[in-house]
Amino acid sequence: MTLPADLDLSQIPFWGRSQSERMAAFRELRARGRPMFVPEQAVPFIGGGPGYYALVSHADVTEASRNAAVFSSEPCSNSIPDMPRWLSVYFGSMINMDDPRHARLRRIVSRAFTPRILSKMEEDLARAAEEIVDRAIEEGPGDFVTQVAAKLPVRVICDMMGIPAKFHDMVLRRTNVILGNADAEYTGISPDFNRLNVARGLARLLHAGYSLNRLAARLGDERRRRPTGDLVSLLVNGEERLTSQQLGSFFILLVVAGSETTRNAVAYGLKLFTDHPEQRARLLADFDGRIVGACDEIVRYATPVIQFRRTLTRDHEMNGTAYKKGDKVLLFYNSANRDESVFDDPDAFDIGRDPNPHVGFGGPGPHYCLGAHLARREMTVMFRELFTRLPDVRTVGEPDFLLSNFINGVKHQRWAF
Numbered sequence: 001m002t003l004p005a006d007l008d009l010s011q012i013p014f015w016g017r018s019q020s021e022r023m024a025a026f027r028e029l030r031a032r033g034r035p036m037f038v039p040e041q042a043v044p045f046i047g048g049g050p051g052y053y054a055l056v057s058h059a060d061v062t063e064a065s066r067n068a069a070v071f072s073s074e075p076c077s078n079s080i081p082d083m084p085r086w087l088s089v090y091f092g093s094m095i096n097m098d099d100p101r102h103a104r105l106r107r108i109v110s111r112a113f114t115p116r117i118l119s120k121m122e123e124d125l126a127r128a129a130e131e132i133v134d135r136a137i138e139e140g141p142g143d144f145v146t147q148v149a150a151k152l153p154v155r156v157i158c159d160m161m162g163i164p165a166k167f168h169d170m171v172l173r174r175t176n177v178i179l180g181n182a183d184a185e186y187t188g189i190s191p192d193f194n195r196l197n198v199a200r201g202l203a204r205l206l207h208a209g210y211s212l213n214r215l216a217a218r219l220g221d222e223r224r225r226r227p228t229g230d231l232v233s234l235l236v237n238g239e240e241r242l243t244s245q246q247l248g249s250f251f252i253l254l255v256v257a258g259s260e261t262t263r264n265a266v267a268y269g270l271k272l273f274t275d276h277p278e279q280r281a282r283l284l285a286d287f288d289g290r291i292v293g294a295c296d297e298i299v300r301y302a303t304p305v306i307q308f309r310r311t312l313t314r315d316h317e318m319n320g321t322a323y324k325k326g327d328k329v330l331l332f333y334n335s336a337n338r339d340e341s342v343f344d345d346p347d348a349f350d351i352g353r354d355p356n357p358h359v360g361f362g363g364p365g366p367h368y369c370l371g372a373h374l375a376r377r378e379m380t381v382m383f384r385e386l387f388t389r390l391p392d393v394r395t396v397g398e399p400d401f402l403l404s405n406f407i408n409g410v411k412h413q414r415w416a417f
Helices: 019-031 058-066 085-091 101-113 115-120 122-139 144-149 151-161 165-178 195-225 231-236 244-275 277-285 287-302 372-389
Strands: 036-039 051-055 307-312 316-318 321-323 328-332 410-412
Touching: 051 058, 058 316, 058 328, 085 195, 085 244, 101 115, 101 231, 101 244, 115 122, 115 372, 122 144, 122 151, 122 372, 144 151, 144 244, 144 372, 144 410, 151 165, 151 231, 151 244, 151 372, 165 195, 165 244, 195 231, 195 244, 231 244, 244 277, 244 287, 244 372, 244 410, 277 287, 277 372, 287 372
Parallel strands: 051 328
Antiparallel strands: 036 051, 307 328, 316 321
16 A cells, blocks of 8 residues: 555654644544554664554544453553563563553652652752753753753652752663654664664664663662652552662653653743733733643643554454454544544644643543643643743744654754843
């Protein structure tokens, strides 16, 4: 099956197209009314499969998200080809599991997101945002992503886990590699999947996964010997606990998923408020009353995580389409968040949008993002700090986007204040 270049979602050049061109392509796919089958592109040293169905409507994405018994996260949800063991040992984690294994691990790691833990973090969040903006003012405006947007979530997650400050920059660099996908700046992989470049990129990916896993695992070993009452102590001690390997994989999931969502939402947010000054004025007229809605609208509009995969556990019919056991489907959250049948004027940025049933934190069901509330809090404290301290803060020019079919990322963004 040959697809038009502007609709071939498996080809990396598609993801190098402008945001508006990509959204136009997904608008056309939604208009077809049925999920399109997309042949996979094989990846050297990993392989591939026959292809997947692209779920692009809000109805399909939410229904598949709820029905985890049929639309399985196993063998993997964060990779289109099945992930080989030498990668899944670092990048598997609970997002690639179904219940009951998923439920057990989620129950343990949910200790990181209890109201008590999050309320204790309020002062730390505000102090971190203040220090980051202090440093940016000292340096002068350059790259908003590296100076501000990427700093807060990595610091917050490392502080949660007790990772010393001297490792924070290393964690950020490794995170960039893990989510670099086909972007040569981070991975060295070229869009044509040259075997030599792919080999180098996979070596970098393995090194990044190994170093982050070991960093957290060593900390877990220390807390087993000498518990301190901190989060890692809670995760590795008690009746239900994480092994060293599970703790390392959880840390990778936490720092990758948590930091990327917030980082890109903050970067996109400043760009959106620059391009839509009327929405910025609405927010500042009642910051406390409108910031939660603003955060959700930024996440809907930007959709930092583009898609996750599911695999059919049995033959199943959904919304007029028959699927076979073993079929792959990709849940395109970016498309669902622009579905005209659900969102009025979906391409408009409206911080007062109500209702706003976006799937930017994943669809409903067992895999809904545990850190959604934390992400909103991080966005809130950072925008409060920026707009209070720097009333003329704004982006300059267009962002430099990540080349990826998984993360809708902003690598660099010039700014001024």
